[in-house]
Amino acid sequence: MTSKLETSRRPDTAVTTTTATTHAGNHPLISEARGWTGRTWALLLVLCGALFLDALDISMVGVALPSIGADLGMDPTALQWIVSGYVLGYGGLLLLGGRASDLLGRRRVFLAAVLVFGVASVVTAVLSNDLAIIALRFVKGVAAAFTVPAGLSIITTTFAEGPARNRALSIYTVSGASGFSLGLVFGGVLTELGWRATFLLPGPVALAIAAVAWRVVPRAAVPSFRLRDFDLLGAVTVTGALLLTVFTVVEAPGRGWASATTLGSAAVALGLLVAFVLTELRHPAPLVRLGILRSPSLVHANVAGAVMFGCYAAFQFLVTLFLQDTLGWSPLSMALAFLPAGVLVAASSLHVDKLLAVVRTEVLIATGLTAFFAAYVLFFRVGLDLSYAAVLLPTMLLLGVGFAIAFPSINAQATAGVADDEQGLASGLVNTSVQVGGAIMMALVTAVLGSHAGEPGATGAAGALVGLHAGLQVIVGLTVVGVLVSALMLYRGRRPRLALD
Structure with a gap:
């Protein structure tokens, strides 16, 4: 269901006549580049905050790696998985996250992913087992893979194309860059207090973002979907291939490049990659149209x-x-x-x-x-x-x-x-x-x-x-x-x- 919002030009504003489509929940698209309401800024704040937190997490934890390694007895081979686990979860499921936000509803996916990110952050901060930490870092990466495309699509479907959307996207982009930059400083300060603080900080912030988002992210009708609309097999095979590729490269120097473990994991990774390609060629709604x-x-x-x-x-x-x-x-x-x-x-x-x-x-x-x-x-x-x-x-x-x-x-x-x-x-x-x-x-x-x-x-x-x-x-x-x-x-x-x- 759509309606039209007419805004005429006035001498005291820079707003031109605009036609904006509303959400299914009768929320008109924000079309004025100036004069945004407090609710508009609150919406943009939570969306930018989620992206800021994703970028902050990567750089902040990177600073803490030597301290983590010294405390838990992790060598560089194990330490790199704390970062790689996150980025593989993020990169491997990013396309599925975008698909999910379209099919399950952007608001629903955004809220759920931010909550998972927050809870995983808090739990990670109290762990001392390296494998458990790496596993939860992967979970956080998966959450980010759903948060980022959902947040971006909320912006593009809430702010009308033109000055308003360009302004919102500019602020959104700067938030990501600022998060990565400030993450270095935050990571340095928090690691001086204790490396667990770098894992803990994103937790309460993410939960606060979810609480505000519950009130300010507009509701919209959720389209009907079928399970076959999700290319789950494609997501699993490509993520598995990436994880095994990284495992093979990291472990090969210690096990030997010609060892059975190295050759076996490389063969399985290649097989999963082939399975991904075949899946994309045959699936009615592939993650990647290979053409x-x-x-x-x-x-x-x-x-x-x-x-x-x-x-x-x-x-x-x-x-x-x-x-x-x-x-x-x-x-x-x-x-x-x-x-x-x-x-x-x-x-x-x-x-x-x-x-x-x-x-x-x-x-x-x-x-x-x-x-x-x-x-x-x-x-x-x-x-x-x-x-x-x-x-x-x-x-x-x-x-x-x-x-x-x-x-x-x-x-x-x-x-x-x-x-x-x-x-x-x-x-x-x-x-x-x-x-x-x-x-x-x-x-x-x-x-x-x-x-x-x-x-x-x-x-x-x-x-x-x-x-x-x-x-x-x-x-x-x-x-x-x-x-x-x-x-x-x-x-x-x-x-x-x-x-x-």
Whole structure:
């Protein structure tokens, strides 16, 4: 059921005549870019708060990893699962989360996912078993996979297209960037008090967000659905394939690359991936319409996103362990050292749209990845007498520039030229690639650390520096691949087309 809301132009406002469709619950779309009510701001606050919390959790816990490892006796191989478990749950089920919000109701899915996130945070904070912690981190990632697409779709179905929606989405985007930046500081401060505080903090906040959301998120009619409308088999097979891939890479150095366990888990992972592809080809409502991957621009965006975030996540993991475990930095000192990159991203997020309007996304992606490459190469100068001003600060500034330029450009390119009814799929795919890239890259550098652990002279500070450099080589190599793919896209776009008779 729909109705129309007419708003005429008045001399004292900047609101033009707008036709807005209402929700099934008779809630008109918010069409004025100014003059929002308190309820409007409360709605936007809870949606932005949920995204802020998701981003905050990733960076905050990352700072606490050395303290967690020292207290629970977890080595880097086990520690990486605390981050990888979260991002694999997030990335593996993100597309299913978007589908669920459409079929089960955005409000219902958002509230349930935020509650699960909050409860899992509180429970994780009191656990001391590493496997239980990793399992609940995976659960939190799954909750985020349902929260984010539901929250985004609430914005796009509550704020009318145009200035109001653009303003809401800008605030929403800045919230995510700010959460990631401030998570470093929060993580440093809370870890000084005790690493369990980094697990606990999101719990009460998430429960408070759910309580406010119950009152302010508009109700809408929930469409009828059938179980076969959910591609559950596709979600299970792709998530299982990703989990087994990471397990195989992480465990291979200790068990042997040619061991039965390594080859067996790799074979099962490949089998699950094949099963996923077959499922998507046959399912009436697949998570991924595989034909969309014929778009070179979309494939480029996914590769660039996986390389960009994957290499950065691996870099942060390596440097966090090196600064705290080897050089003896406090968690807060390490967090403040990384902060310039996050501040640069948050400060630029409201202005990068102007850059996107005048420069091709392929150029911006190539430029951003080149900045990442320069940052990682610069960090090769790191030593046991690390100079913040000469090495770490310029590295962080280059990373901030890379993120500020590349990340929005990747998202813009992923959805450019895609049909309206597949915009959500394209956006979900690139965000999935970003999260999965982080898990796989962390697995690779963890495998590199594991392969160096048994070498002669690999103990102590000198051995840690050797492992750091080896991990950096992998990160630089994969970043070069991303730059070359972007350069190829630039060449493809500029190549003149020949007229054939």
